[in-house]
Amino acid sequence: xxxxxxxxxxNTQGFTLVEFILVxxxxxxxxxxxxxxxxxxxxxxxxEARRILNDIRYTQALSMATGQRYRWVRTSATTYQIINSxxxxxxxxxxxxxxxxxxxxxxGAFTNLPNNLIAFDSTGTPYTDTGSPGTPLAATAIIPAVxxxxxRSIQVTPxxxxxxxx
Numbered sequence: 537x538x539x540x541x542x543x544x545x546x547n548t549q550g551f552t553l554v555e556f557i558l559v560x561x562x563x564x565x566x567x568x569x570x571x572x573x574x575x576x577x578x579x580x581x582x583x584e585a586r587r588i589l590n591d592i593r594y595t596q597a598l599s600m601a602t603g604q605r606y607r608w609v610r611t612s613a614t615t616y617q618i619i620n621s622x623x624x625x626x627x628x629x630x631x632x633x634x635x636x637x638x639x640x641x642x643x644g645a646f647t648n649l650p651n652n653l654i655a656f657d658s659t660g661t662p663y664t665d666t667g668s669p670g671t672p673l674a675a676t677a678i679i680p681a682v683x684x685x686x687x688r689s690i691q692v693t694p695x696x697x698x699x700x701x702x
Contacts, residue, residue: 580639585688599656607655644680
């Protein structure tokens, strides 16, 4: 007579397939909820810094093209305008005379711009005030865009007025 004995039961430690699938499902739900908020913060400050830089470059280009002084002016912690030599705010692409930073982005403390503005003459040279001829920008100006702990800075160089993101 042949006796067949079942194989010995091996007690292993670990997850079952059902437990493993539940853990992956739970991690997926959490990451879907958190990831957009994390990436949105970085993308929002990047977007706003580029928009500010483009508007500063636009201000400089207007000055050079028309032969008049134009200035980019911070009007509050979250707004700015482009103003002509007569003191009139220009209508921006948004249809308003004032641009507002979005999604909790605000300006940090400006460096080397004591009047919260940067003006350009007909040659594109940057100035720190509205006077004529005015006070030329003596050192690199820094305009930070901030959201939480994320900061992107726009730097404008003296003499040339070249703007870059840092």
